[in-house]
Amino acid sequence: MRQRSVATLIAVVAMSSLFTGLPGVPGLPGAPIPGARAADSDSGAGVGHSGAGGAASPTGAHHPPGPGVDLDTVTIPELQARMADGSLTAAALTAAYLRRIETFDPKINAVLRTDPTALRQAAASDARRRNGGVRSPLDGIPVLLKDNVDTRDMPTTAGSLALAGSPPRTDAALVTRLREAGAVILGKTNLSEWANFRAAKPTSGWSAVGGQTSNPYVLDRNPCGSSAGSAAALAASLAQVAIGTETDGSIVCPAGMNGVVGHKPSLGLVSGDGVVPISAEQDTAGPMARNVIDAALTLSVLRGDGTSRPGAHGVPHALGGLPLPDELTHPGPGGLRGKRIGLWRLPSLGPEVDALMTRTADRLRSAGAEVVPVTPPYQERLAQLEFPALLSEFHRDIDAYLATRNGPRNLAELIEFNRTHPAERTCFAGQELFEQALAAPPTTDPGYRAMRAELKDLSRRSLDETMAAHRLDAIAAPTNPPAWTTDCGRGDNDVIPSSTPAAVAGYPSLSVPAGFVGELPVGLLLMTGDRQDTKLLSLGAAVEHRLKAWRAPRYLPTVGTGASG
Structure with a gap:
């Protein structure tokens, strides 16, 4: 069922006079095949991949990143600066991501299809830039969409064969915003079929349309949640950012389990029009990225705030004139000083996760934060x-x-x-x-109606009362346990309560990488009050800066035994 036209697109790259490079095309190195050394670029416009944090490839061979852009670690502001000074084009960046999908996605099965117009979209972005008409910080940035987000020119299936025929008649509202902002729609990602709302014992990351998505860190482990393909694709650096959706946990759990950043916005901040639903009372789309600043910039386009509104002309600097606070755009060692964070430990996720939370709390305290134990009420x-x-x-x-x-x-x-x-x-x-x-x-x-009213009341009180009683800036909790072994017969092992209060209340939550249990990533979930998304992202950037917990996946076939890792 997987539909790709990468080979055709790469042939277009070779013929284009706007840009060059990919293996066999001089000027721009593609992402290296595991174990191979990235080619060098004389032009400075190269795009490479660091393997495991610039230290080891998925096969263990050492190869430092080349002189070009490291797709694992580069941020949108850095890409915009490179495109502004002419050392990188959107077309070259898009071609590199397409090549990376061709090379690495067969290991993880995260991308259902690429958009056959992706390179044309990128070329149009480059033309706008030459003419001084850059639209937003996402202009020329490749974005993957979860396949429950309507696109008029590609199938939108929610993973089900029932929707695998003709595409929707119109784009989802958020896709319209991305297109107007100049983003390059790179393709669609696999998901848990019907966003994991079909079977009593489903297997996350499986759909009849796309098959099973694997966790890039350990391939026999599960990617978690319905935005599984979006998170796994980002972990493997198959796009700069991706769009996920959440009803309860389906952005933040895959983000945590795949070692990336996932932001579930406040309910209603991003339009749900044209997104396959579970519940209008809880559903929201949101950004997923490898770093907090990219998630924040993507949210600013999805919600259309400030000077980043789609269609605005000119980008006065790399952040597009966004009204983002300094602590978000330039997190430093003082960003946590004086912050009060309540830690909801959730020992039910296991002693190894609890030990990681202890280490995380110690690191936050050493940066000047006050970390206090909390247990939000009403969870049962x-x-x-x-x-x-x-x-x-x-x-x-x-x-x-x-x-x-x-x-x-x-x-x-x-x-x-x-x-x-x-x-x-x-x-x-x-x-x-x-x-x-x-x-x-x-x-x-x-x-x-009485049930939903009680849910809304208790979920909001669970966070509001905890925040007020302890004078907190945010509540933190482990996002996920170590990834369980994927098993169609058993289904998921995913009783993870940390996402529920914010999901039911419609409040924002943000998962950032906290560390590892062995080879498996664990996220730290941050929650705060309604419409406090910018505040939450700023705090998340400071936490990310302090923990520095990200590392690239190694695509290990398996580790250890059992379902918990």
């Missing part, structure tokens, strides 16, 4: 209420979405489609959540 009641409410909301919202697409027109027809298509059952057979949603009370039912 939230767990009791959330799932029944989502069932009613899913039935309402998926029926409304399916009515806009060719294929099954409602949930009942979708259930019947799965019963009659064996390929939908090649990993797990169940569609228990679909069947329960079909039988759930409608959202006009007084019992449902």
